[in-house]
Amino acid sequence: MTEPVLDPAAALAALAAEIARHDRLYHDQDAPEISDADYDALVRRNRELEAAYPDLVRADSPSRRVGVTPASPLRKVAHAKAMMSLENGFSDGEIREFVARVRRFLALDEDAPVVLTAEPKIDGLSCSLRYEKGALVLALTRGDGAVGEDVTANVRTIGDIPARLTGTVPDVFEVRGEVYMAKADFATLNERLIAEAASPEAARQFANPRNAAAGSLRQKKAAITAARPLRFLAHGWGEVSPEVDLPGETQTAVMRAIAGWGFPVSDLFVPVDDVDQALAQYRRIEAMRADLPFDIDGVVYKVDRLDWQKRLGQVARAPRWAIAHKFPAERAQTALNAIDIQVGRTGKLTPVARLEPVTVGGVVVTNATLHNADEIVRLGVHPGDRVIVQRAGDVIPQVVEGLYAGPERAAWPFPLTCPECGSAAEREAGEVDYRCTGGLICPAQRVERLIHFASRHAFDIRGLGLVRVEQFFHDGLVQSPADIFRLRERREELIARDRLADLSVDNLLEAIEEKRTVPLDRFLFALGIRHVGQVTARDLARRYRSAAALGRVIHAAVRIRRAMRPVLGEPERKYVIRREKALVAAIETPGVGPEVADALIGFFAEPHNRTVVFDLLRQVRPTDVVQEVRASRVSGKTVVFTGKLETVSRDEAKAQAEALGAKVAASVSKKTDLLVIGADAGSKAKKAAELGVAVATEAEWAAIVAEAG
DNA sequence: GTGCCTCGAGTTCC
DNA sequence: CTCGAGGCAC
Numbered sequence: 001m002t003e004p005v006l007d008p009a010a011a012l013a014a015l016a017a018e019i020a021r022h023d024r025l026y027h028d029q030d031a032p033e034i035s036d037a038d039y040d041a042l043v044r045r046n047r048e049l050e051a052a053y054p055d056l057v058r059a060d061s062p063s064r065r066v067g068v069t070p071a072s073p074l075r076k077v078a079h080a081k082a083m084m085s086l087e088n089g090f091s092d093g094e095i096r097e098f099v100a101r102v103r104r105f106l107a108l109d110e111d112a113p114v115v116l117t118a119e120p121k122i123d124g125l126s127c128s129l130r131y132e133k134g135a136l137v138l139a140l141t142r143g144d145g146a147v148g149e150d151v152t153a154n155v156r157t158i159g160d161i162p163a164r165l166t167g168t169v170p171d172v173f174e175v176r177g178e179v180y181m182a183k184a185d186f187a188t189l190n191e192r193l194i195a196e197a198a199s200p201e202a203a204r205q206f207a208n209p210r211n212a213a214a215g216s217l218r219q220k221k222a223a224i225t226a227a228r229p230l231r232f233l234a235h236g237w238g239e240v241s242p243e244v245d246l247p248g249e250t251q252t253a254v255m256r257a258i259a260g261w262g263f264p265v266s267d268l269f270v271p272v273d274d275v276d277q278a279l280a281q282y283r284r285i286e287a288m289r290a291d292l293p294f295d296i297d298g299v300v301y302k303v304d305r306l307d308w309q310k311r312l313g314q315v316a317r318a319p320r321w322a323i324a325h326k327f328p329a330e331r332a333q334t335a336l337n338a339i340d341i342q343v344g345r346t347g348k349l350t351p352v353a354r355l356e357p358v359t360v361g362g363v364v365v366t367n368a369t370l371h372n373a374d375e376i377v378r379l380g381v382h383p384g385d386r387v388i389v390q391r392a393g394d395v396i397p398q399v400v401e402g403l404y405a406g407p408e409r410a411a412w413p414f415p416l417t418c419p420e421c422g423s424a425a426e427r428e429a430g431e432v433d434y435r436c437t438g439g440l441i442c443p444a445q446r447v448e449r450l451i452h453f454a455s456r457h458a459f460d461i462r463g464l465g466l467v468r469v470e471q472f473f474h475d476g477l478v479q480s481p482a483d484i485f486r487l488r489e490r491r492e493e494l495i496a497r498d499r500l501a502d503l504s505v506d507n508l509l510e511a512i513e514e515k516r517t518v519p520l521d522r523f524l525f526a527l528g529i530r531h532v533g534q535v536t537a538r539d540l541a542r543r544y545r546s547a548a549a550l551g552r553v554i555h556a557a558v559r560i561r562r563a564m565r566p567v568l569g570e571p572e573r574k575y576v577i578r579r580e581k582a583l584v585a586a587i588e589t590p591g592v593g594p595e596v597a598d599a600l601i602g603f604f605a606e607p608h609n610r611t612v613v614f615d616l617l618r619q620v621r622p623t624d625v626v627q628e629v630r631a632s633r634v635s636g637k638t639v640v641f642t643g644k645l646e647t648v649s650r651d652e653a654k655a656q657a658e659a660l661g662a663k664v665a666a667s668v669s670k671k672t673d674l675l676v677i678g679a680d681a682g683s684k685a686k687k688a689a690e691l692g693v694a695v696a697t698e699a700e701w702a703a704i705v706a707e708a709g
Numbered sequence: 710g711t712g713c714c715t716c717g718a719g720t721t722c723c
Numbered sequence: 724c725t726c727g728a729g730g731c732a733c
Contacts, residue, residue, distance in 0.1 A: 089725080101714095211723070344719060352720080369720050371726070396721055396724050432727065477713085532730080533717040593730045 033364030061607040074149035074218060080174065080239040082127055083142045084314060086300065086324040092279055096299065098323045099275045099307040102303060103322060105312055117251045119235065119269040121324050123210050123295040124180030125217060126300045128238050129155065131173045134165040141218070151217055155179075160233075170245035175263060180295045181213040183227035195691040209295050209499060234263040235300070250304045271304055280326050289327070298326035329390040331400065332365075334358035336387045339370065339412060344529055345448030347436040349425055350416065351376060352603035353387070353399050360391050368397040373414040373431045380404060382412045420444035447473050449528045452483045457534055458526035459515050463508040480612050481526070484512060487618035488646060516620050520547055521624040527613065531599040536591060540600075543589045549620040557586035557601045591665070632708035635661035637673035656705050668693060676701045 006212055062344050071372070090503050097112055107471045108114070126142040139146030139155035140335035151514045155161055158179065165173075181189070186209040193206075202306060206212035206670040216228035238253065242248045259265040268631040271276045282299045289296060303309055303321040312320040335356040342350045358365055368389060370376050381387060381402035388400045414424055423438030436442050446471055454464040472478035473586065475497075477490065487494065487509060494505045518526075521541035525534055544550035560582055580594035603609050639662045641653050653676070657663075666673055675688040675695045688695055696704070 085724095207723090220717070342719085348719070350719065363722065365721085367721065369725090371719085393719090397720095398725085436730095477715075531717065535716060591730070595729055 001517075013686075021414070031167050074151065074220070076143070076147050077138065077140055077150050078147050079143075080130070080172075083126060083145045083176065083238065083667050085145065085318050086322055087318045088298075088324050088326050088330070089419050095279060095282075095323065095325055096275055096640050098301070102308075102312065102321065106308060109590075111274065113271055114275075115250075116278050116301045117255075117269065117271050117273070118278050118285075118299055118301050118522070120292070120296040121284050121298040121300045122178040122180050122233055122235075122266075123215050123297045124178040124233075125210075127151070127155065127177060127179050127217075129161060129175045129177075130239070130617075131165055131169065131175065133171060134169045136161070136163050142413055144685050149218065153222040154217055154219055154225035157222055158230045158232055160231050160264050164263040167261055168239050168245075168259060170242065171240040172239055172249075174240070175234050175258060175261075175577055176236040177232055177234035177263070178237050179230055179232050180294050181209040181216070181228070181230060183295065184293065185231075187228060188210050196527055202414070208519055229296075232264060234265050242535060246306070249306055251302050251306065251309070252304055254306070256328060272301075286327060296327075298324050300324050330360055331386055331388055332358045332360045333386060333403070334365075336381055336383055336385045336399070336402075336479050338383045339376070339381075340545050341415055343418060343420045343436055343442065343444035343448070346443055346530055347418075347439065347445050349415070349434045349436060349443065353381075355387070355389060358389060360389055360397065363391070365389055365391070365397040368399050370399060373427070373434060374432055376414065377411045380411070382409070389491060392676065404655070409685070418442060418444070433519040443473070443591075446479075450478060450481065450484075452461050452528045453526045454484065460522070460523055461508075461515055463504070463509040464511065469510070480615065482615040485516065485616075487512060517623050518620060520550070520622040520625050523547070523620070524550075527609075529600055529603045531596040536596060540587075540589055540593050541625045546624040547617075553587065554601065554604050557583060557597075558605045560586050561601050561605060595617070630660055630708045632660040633704050638663045638664075638665050639674045639676060640668050641670050641676045642668075653701070660705065660708050 008245075087098070089098060100110075100118070102113060102114055104109075105109065112185040128140045128142075128148065129136060130138040131142075136152070136156065139152045139161075141151055142148055156163060184207070187214060190206060206215060212228070213230060217229055218227045234255070237258070246254060248254040250271075255265055255269060260426055268281075268288075270281055272281055278299075278301050285299050297612050301323055303312065309319070309321040315322060336353055337356055338354040340352045340354055343353055351372070353368045355366055355368060370379070370381075379387075379399060379402045380405065381399065385405040388403065389397055389542055390400050391397050395663070414425075417423065418425055418436035418438055419435065421438040421442035421444065424437050425444060426432045426437055427434045436445065438445065440446070444618065450473060451466055451469045453459055454469060461484070469478065472483075472487075477487065477494075478484055491509060494509075519541070521534075521538040524532065524541055525537035540550060546552060564579050564582060566572070570578075578599070583593065583597040583601055587600065592600070602665065606615075635655065639657045640658075665669060665672060670691045672688070675693050677695055677697060
């Protein structure tokens with residue numbers, strides 16, 4: 001929905017001129033004035049207006065050109081070791097739970113001492129600084145955690161960061177920490193920007209120190225960064241080689257060594273003996289917050305012992321051995337102007353609050369998700385109400401409560417049809433979300449699926465983002481994923497539409513060509529099958545290694561699904577369970593239960609989907625997945641654990657087994673190759689004896705793990 | 710059957 | 724980042 005505009009024709013003319021000006025600045029003068037996101041916002045605004053006033057679309061409309069989303073000028077480089085994010089906790093209880101979880105995972109006693117470290121969490125940009133033979137050779141931003149941007153030249157201008165390390169330093173050592181701007185320096189910088197600008201109105205200021213640090217570090221010209229007052233605080237490390245040269249066995253010891261090499265380390269960094277001391281340090285830091293020279297958004301706790309950190313490992317993108325204790329979010333009051341409905345790739349209808357712009361935590365918030373119909377009922381909000389907004393985890397804005405105090409009224413009516421295609425909106429029993437039933441005919445869903453296909457964790461086609469996908473879709477150039485790979489046949493057509501940027505067309509086509517081979521897990525994830533996200537896609541890809549093998553399994557499963565019928569007189573409930581079991585068994589992948597199996601097989605049972613996939617397979621080749629596993633006595637074997645393990649937890653044992661290439665099953669059957677028996681083993685041990693399955697004690701298991709290295 | 714843990718999906722702002 | 728819900732252990 002677009003709010004009424006007094007003079008839409010004039011607004012469109014202004015937008016066309018503005019967007020064209022930024023295109024020139026970016027392409028001809030290499031001096032963009034606004035961020036990529038602000039540019040996208042202009043393009044989006046233009047599109048919304050055009051949708052609302054189709055008669056007024058201009059001949060020189062920016063939407064008739066291929067979008068020219070500026071690419072980052074900085075070189076992308078993969079991290080030697082992924083830069084992970086941190087789990088967040090907001091209450092004492094969550095921190096206590098974190099420590100309890102650590103104990104459980106390590107199979108420690110409930111009151112066993114767990115030494116933690118506590119330090120303030122600086123609100124800046126994470127950076128990884130790579131030193132080889134003591135010399136700074138590479139500095140990367142965090143990026144997506146796997147790949148960062150090369151900011152080496154800029155980092156060399158930061159006074160806190162030594163170019164060479166003195167003392168005994170491992171051959172390769174990556175120092176990780178936060179690049180930030182002190183509050184006072186931020187204020188001075190903004191004053192300077194005003195003074196230097198032609199007029200105060202024309203000055204481009206930064207909204208907060210974090211943005212100032214980000215903007216200053218990601219400069220193309222190091223000279224600009226050099227003139228910006230950036231600082232650095234070390235908080236960890238990445239690759240260390242040789243690993244034995246790591247200067248200590250605890251977080252504290254290594255951080256001391258890093259400080260000894262000349263890096264600033266927070267003077268509020270302390271080891272603490274237990275969770276109560278950790279929380280006391282949190283309160284000390286919280287009390288000092290306003291007086292600290294830099295912005296912080298919480299306190300980070302880490303398990304001090306590095307051997308424990310190693311055992312704890314990580315979940316998805318965050319380590320199990322650290323947590324950020326965040327300060328309570330800042331709140332603000334504003335008006336709820338409207339409630340719009342967005343349609344996701346799965347058809348989910350999401351209500352979004354359009355807010356009167358308000359500053360919360362240094363950022364102007366105009367939108368906030370309302371999640372679902374229940375949330376709107378819970379908040380009791382209607383358009384026009386005053387509401388309280390906060391930035392949860394200091395990032396995502398959310399509506400916390402409505403301030404309406406008038407007479408009783410009915411809940412805001414959630415739309416009964418999809419705003420994009422008009423199909424009925426339905427809510428399944430037991431589900432929270434309304435979904436558009438339009439499926440293939442709903443253009444919003446089709447576009448969202450294409451955007452997902454090209455997105456970073458899927459095919460990762462650079463230059464093919466939201467704006468271009470929408471344009472290509474609406475122009476009929478791209479209707480299905482395979483069409484993307486046929487765009488090269490229409491190069492002239494693309495260039496003709498895009499007078500400004502034939503170079504950008506070629507860049508795009510090149511980026512597309514690069515993805516004609518893609519890892520199987522990305523391929524699978526990109527299809528956008530419900531319940532098949534990154535992790536499940538990876539599990540499936542690793543389980544079957546090749547598209548051919550996975551294809552055979554799914555093909556067989558589809559046939560099973562088609563062939564299954566209730567046996568005469570079989571109750572519906574029993575049949576459903578039997579069917580579920582058959583489908584799960586057919587896919588035979590840990591983590592894939594009835595729901596996921598049905599979604600996966602259902603997707604391929606649909607003829608249209610098969611057509612789309614086969615069409616795509618004529619254009620691209622999924623590469624086989626070679627799992628990195630250490631060879632061991634249990635590689636390729638099926639292992640079952642039973643009883644209470646003393647030295648490792650069940651989760652950890654399972655992780656060990658998988659790293660050795662073994663499959664972990666829940667119960668003993670004739671397929672089981674090895675049963676590892678802990679204390680108080682029950683029926684499984686008995687069954688293993690009956691079936692003649694080999695058994696091992698926990699100590700023997702530890703030996704198998706150890707001998708594989 | 711119940712409860713915990715992890716994953717999937719959708720979203721915001723830069 | 725949060726929330727709902729699927730998977731699996733107990």
